[in-house]
Amino acid sequence: MDFKKVIAPLTTTTQDFSVLDKDTGNIYESVRVIAKRSNTIGQDMKQELNRKLEEFAYYTDNLEEVFENREQIEISKFYERLPKPTLIALQEFLDGKIYHKKEQIQEEG
Numbered sequence: 479m480d481f482k483k484v485i486a487p488l489t490t491t492t493q494d495f496s497v498l499d500k501d502t503g504n505i506y507e508s509v510r511v512i513a514k515r516s517n518t519i520g521q522d523m524k525q526e527l528n529r530k531l532e533e534f535a536y537y538t539d540n541l542e543e544v545f546e547n548r549e550q551i552e553i554s555k556f557y558e559r560l561p562k563p564t565l566i567a568l569q570e571f572l573d574g575k576i577y578h579k580k581e582q583i584q585e586e587g
Contacts, residue, residue: 481557486561490565512571516564
């Protein structure tokens with residue numbers, strides 16, 4: 479996922495329930511879908527950040543030496559300024575970019 483192209487609000491806003499349950503017909507189902515996508519986005523962001531910061535890792539035995547790398551600081555600031563995974567997932571849900579299907583529960587009888 480390219481986080482530079484994400485168009486989502488940086489702050490939380492109040493949402494209209496009638497908009498959230500239009501695809502699923504159930505507000506709780508919509509929240510479940512958004513939460514699952516949010517977890518996935520959060521994991522992707524963390525993996526990407528760790529991969530980028532791993533380039534700057536110093537493996538020394540001396541803990542007194544602390545290195546400040548300007549590029550490392552800029553990468554960290556970029557990820558701090560991104561919208562939270564929940565807001566990204568909510569925007570994707572509202573834009574219809576999340577595919578979900580409802581599981582059919584079979585009655586025994």
